[in-house]
Amino acid sequence: MWTIEKLTALCVEYCGRAGVEFNSPVTINPRTTNRLGGCYYEWTPRKGYFPTQIEFSKTFLSVASDEEVEKVVAHECAHYVTFALTNVRHEHDKVFRHYCKVIGTDNDKYALVVNSYAEHSDKVFKYAFYCSKCGKFVGGRSRACKMTKHPEWYKANCCQAPLNMIQNW
Ligand SMILES: [Zn+2]
């Protein structure tokens, strides 16, 4: 299981490879549904951009393999290092990819396709809906709404069958 301590230790190691001291909070977000991780930053006229925090999705951490998690940690650390060393927003450009290489990761794209994450994409939603006939995942909602209160009012397009709703957390 990935804890804040374990993730922080990995951030210290990866950022250290680029000569950057990692000394920011690592957080695990229980609500993120559309990204695996993120590197937060701030901007001041004097300092420019600088990194303030690295965050990971709790759902991602719970379904991904260790190797997949390490790849995403490395990617976010490359953002951290890029902000710390250049004070410029580089997004996923050449400079960012350079620091990915320094850290030793090939995960330099905007969206990493994580196999186990894709397989569990239904679990990134607080409420997931499945076709009661064929079992297909038909959609999800991040928060309570009409559909979560009255799933019986809806039907799955695939089989025109009633929905089954699972609450994931
Ligand atoms: Zn990125």
Ligand SMILES: [Zn+2]
């Ligand atoms: Zn169906």
